[in-house]
Amino acid sequence: MILRCLGLGSRERGDLSQSNFWINLLLPLFCYKKIQYKNWAIPIEVKSGHNAKLRSLHLYMDEAPHDIAVRVWSQPLSVDMVKTPTGKEFKLINIPFYYVCLLEKVLEKYS
Numbered sequence: 001m002i003l004r005c006l007g008l009g010s011r012e013r014g015d016l017s018q019s020n021f022w023i024n025l026l027l028p029l030f031c032y033k034k035i036q037y038k039n040w041a042i043p044i045e046v047k048s049g050h051n052a053k054l055r056s057l058h059l060y061m062d063e064a065p066h067d068i069a070v071r072v073w074s075q076p077l078s079v080d081m082v083k084t085p086t087g088k089e090f091k092l093i094n095i096p097f098y099y100v101c102l103l104e105k106v107l108e109k110y111s
Contacts, residue, residue: 037107040066047073054092058084067091068111072100079110 036042043060045052054071061069067090069082077099080092093110095103 037104037111040064040068042066042068042070042107044070044072047071054082058082061090062086062088064090068093068107070095070103070107072097077106
């Protein structure tokens with residue numbers, strides 16, 4: 001398994017919902033936050049601009065049972081349809097840093 005969950009809960013393959021953090025074992029320096037929204041564990045990646053390739057996020061989304069991810073960045077609010085290298089499509093909600101306190105409302109609007 002490429003992804004490993006950290007924290008409380010199961011570490012079994014495909015069980016990405018039982019912890020608050022996950023890491024990519026291929027790039028172990030990167031650890032990402034997740035939030036619980038409805039019954040989904042939504043990954044949150046923090047980036048400063050457009051030039052991010054989001055490789056680890058793509059790996060996470062390939063195993064996730066849903067199709068929503070969040071990027072916190074310095075640009076305006078936007079929503080992109082993104083396709084992983086394996087072909088799974090998901091909605092990437094890009095929110096500016098100053099909208100983080102409104103994350104749940106943004107998820108309600110765009111999910």
